[in-house]
Amino acid sequence: MTTALDPKTIDAELVRLNEGSTKPWALQSDRLVKQFRFQNFVEAFGFMTASALVAERLDHHPEWRNVYNRVDVELTTHDAAGLTDRDFTLARAMDLAALHRSS
Numbered sequence: 001m002t003t004a005l006d007p008k009t010i011d012a013e014l015v016r017l018n019e020g021s022t023k024p025w026a027l028q029s030d031r032l033v034k035q036f037r038f039q040n041f042v043e044a045f046g047f048m049t050a051s052a053l054v055a056e057r058l059d060h061h062p063e064w065r066n067v068y069n070r071v072d073v074e075l076t077t078h079d080a081a082g083l084t085d086r087d088f089t090l091a092r093a094m095d096l097a098a099l100h101r102s103s
Contacts, residue, residue, distance in 0.1 A: 004082030050097040
């Protein structure tokens with residue numbers, strides 16, 4: 001079983017995750033949340049596809065919702081009842097996937 005990160009570590013990881021970002025991740029309860037916007041549905045779907053491949057390799061799957069050019073993401077580790085390193089790893093991969101698409 002994965003262990004949830006303590007609040008101090010979460011705060012530090014969130015700062016590192018958002019360094020230089022114009023669209024930062026936010027903390028809501030025990031979740032990392034972010035809304036990604038793209039030029040169109042194809043770009044949004046491409047982002048989701050790239051993110052899904054990483055999520056599968058990590059065996060860590062996001063909660064997300066797509067409407068046209070918008071993808072709303074929530075990350076948490078259910079079996080740890082909070083945030084873990086896996087959430088931050090997937091968040092970084094999602095940010096990278098978004099960079100490769102027009103937004």
